[in-house]
Amino acid sequence: MSDFQTSTHRERWIFQPQDLVNKWTTANRRSAEILAQYGTTRLKVDPVDGSISNPEPLPDHGTLVGSSSVKPLSCEEEQVMRIFYEQKIQEVCRAFKFPHKIQATAIIYFKRFYLQWSVMEHHPKHIMLTCVYASCKVEENHVSAEELGKGIQQDHQIILNNEMIVLKSLDFDLIVYAPYRSIEGFIDDMDDFCRAGNGAHQRLKDLHQTANSEVDTMMLTDAPLLYTPGQVVLNYKYYG
Structure with missing residues (x-):
């Protein structure tokens, strides 16, 4: 891609x-x-x-x-x-x-x-x-x-x-970048840190699921037409 x-x-x-x-x-x-x-x-x-x-x-x-x-x-x-x-x-x-x-x-x-x-x-x-x-x-x-x-x-x-x-x-512009890919990038960046223990890894999985759910809601707003995928993920709490 x-x-x-x-x-x-x-x-x-x-x-x-x-x-x-x-x-x-x-x-x-x-x-x-x-x-x-x-x-x-x-x-x-x-x-x-x-x-x-x-x-x-x-x-x-x-x-x-x-x-x-x-x-x-x-x-x-x-x-x-x-x-x-x-x-x-x-x-x-x-x-x-x-x-x-x-x-x-x-x-x-x-x-x-x-x-x-x-x-x-x-x-x-x-x-x-x-x-x-x-x-x-x-x-x-x-x-x-x-x-x-x-x-x-x-x-x-x-x-x-x-x-x-x-x-x-669509003018045959069919390649779309979804916010979920950005979420996965953030999760990967945090993964090594969370392997330290104390339940942090499981908490990261829970946060990943919550983030996906929040972005599901964001997809029903104008945000995907106004912001880049990374911005959608970073700003979902402040939009809509």
């Missing part, structure tokens, strides 16, 4: 807080405009090349939109939706007993995807499953789409249909 300092993760996927707000606002506004024009926001995705097409205008478009009770989600409501499905990613990964690295990569893929798109344009349940599938591939823990879909009682074709649009939206 390449070094973080020269990675696309560091160069292209660490943002300032206002950058995130601008991206989410742009996607939300675009979806609201599509809803006003077509009466729906769901975009059609070509499963072969990931190309996007807008929905067809409804025949009675003018009458329907004027009287429709369908309203676009606010940016705040979209954020709640994203966090909900990020928690679902964690649940799926735990159910399959995937390593923390796969879980973290899938969540970061999901976060990056929705910097470009609104949850009103692409269903987050479908994108969530596709991110888990892509993460398993990249982290060399391959699980077939059929096995993943069967394990959570979902149509595996949904995963395959959205794979290309997810990869394109």
